Amino acid sequence: MEKQPAGLIHLYCGDGKGKTTAATGLAVRMAGAGKQVVFAQFYKNGSSCEIKAMAALGVLPMHCKTVPGRFSQMDPSDRDQARKDYSRFLLTVFQAAEQADLLVLDEVISASNHGTVEEERLIQLLCEKPAGLEVVLTGRDPSRRLLALADYVTQMEKIKHPFDRGIGARCGVEF
Numbered sequence: 001m002e003k004q005p006a007g008l009i010h011l012y013c014g015d016g017k018g019k020t021t022a023a024t025g026l027a028v029r030m031a032g033a034g035k036q037v038v039f040a041q042f043y044k045n046g047s048s049c050e051i052k053a054m055a056a057l058g059v060l061p062m063h064c065k066t067v068p069g070r071f072s073q074m075d076p077s078d079r080d081q082a083r084k085d086y087s088r089f090l091l092t093v094f095q096a097a098e099q100a101d102l103l104v105l106d107e108v109i110s111a112s113n114h115g116t117v118e119e120e121r122l123i124q125l126l127c128e129k130p131a132g133l134e135v136v137l138t139g140r141d142p143s144r145r146l147l148a149l150a151d152y153v154t155q156m157e158k159i160k161h162p163f164d165r166g167i168g169a170r171c172g173v174e175f
Contacts, residue, residue, distance in 0.1 A: 008151035016156035035101035109139025
């Protein structure tokens, strides 16, 4: 039997619901297996229900406390500050994951697309990660370079969503 490779890269992308949910499921599975998990969020404030549940399982949740939420709600000075803060945050996250088995970078693709995370630096950190570290990246519209780097690519496609009828995100379902 072929030796199982360790430390693969997963990419969950698309316009459908389920990217963070899939990453959360893997994090819960790894925590259940006694593995160390770091779950880092970009453009989120760390208050979603899955973060509370995973923290109870021993998952280390991380978010950048100085970045004020979604990119679309930032003014130009907020965006400049987010670039600086996310550069430091990305390094902090990879340092926290040096002894971990799984690192989730939730919405890092969006952060890369908006330039608040430098894609070149993200790719460098992914290429230099510890050999046994499994990494998940989530977000919409990944670049060709991120797609090529990934070992798993899963596309979530929205067919229908209540938001299209004006129904907002609901606690416990979407966040």
